[in-house]
Amino acid sequence: MRRFLIFLIVVTAVSCVKESRIDIPYAGNKIVVNSLIQPDSLIYIRVTSSKPVTEYQFEPLESATVVLKEDGITLPTPIYKLINGAGYFVSQAVAKTGSQYSIHVENDGLTAVSAGDSTPIRPKISDGYAQRTLHRVRFTMQEDGSTNNYYRLRIFNADSVDGKWVIDKKDTIHFRLDPALNNDLPDIITNEYNSESIMTDANFNGKTIQFVLQTEKEVNSTHMIIEVSALSAAAWQYLRSTSDQRLSDSDSQNFSLDPENAYSNVENGYGIVAGVNAARLLFTVE
Structure with missing residues (x-):
């Protein structure tokens, strides 16, 4: 087992450097x-x-x-x-x-x-709706009941570039499923607002369902884009296992994350090769 030296910066009334030695296994370059x-x-x-x-x-x-x-x-x-x-x-x-x-x-x-x-089949989404100054976004998804499916949901403000509406990456929208209006989705309702929701169709397989999202900040754009990505099982496992790292607001390295816990389907190596299929719905905010 190799030993690596990690320097942790501790900010207090007086700045100092604390040296910590942590044994981290490393199997060699792959x-x-x-x-x-x-x-x-x-x-x-x-x-x-x-x-x-x-x-x-x-x-x-x-x-x-x-x-x-x-x-x-x-x-x-x-x-x-x-x-x-x-x-x-x-x-x-x-x-x-x-x-x-x-x-x-x-x-x-x-x-x-x-x-x-x-690569999975693209989701069918429609009827995007939101009102300015409010905190709700809703849309409808027609779910394919022939297989067990996995999804990632994100919402964005839209920006006009050269006459086309595209995702505005400068302002990430944090949201959660509205706990008052999504009673049939208990497994994916949380108290936290995040920039994505990763889910299975366990509670709505084969159904047409309306999602009601509650945004952390009030809606203030003229156009929005709802993105629902169908995920293969491998993509779903990878995105779930790396969620904390990818969604962290901190630029610092999080040494508490265990690299071995990140899902990988690469034989004899590391990483992920997986299928996704994103559907995007552009709509005008009322």
């Missing part, structure tokens, strides 16, 4: 593969090398060999591209709904890894 595959979009595959938790820069493996398959058929080799300063292997064609994708990665000096998943 290939990390991350790709959430969205139908009708190119497939973006991030390939890096794992590092001890005290090192925050993950080394990109831009010379790795990446093999992408769709329903067992090898696709043209993904092309390495820099996007917003990060390197991705990008497919040459868009993903399809209901297809099975597999990714195999090799890199000199590291054990080869593999992972795969299928």
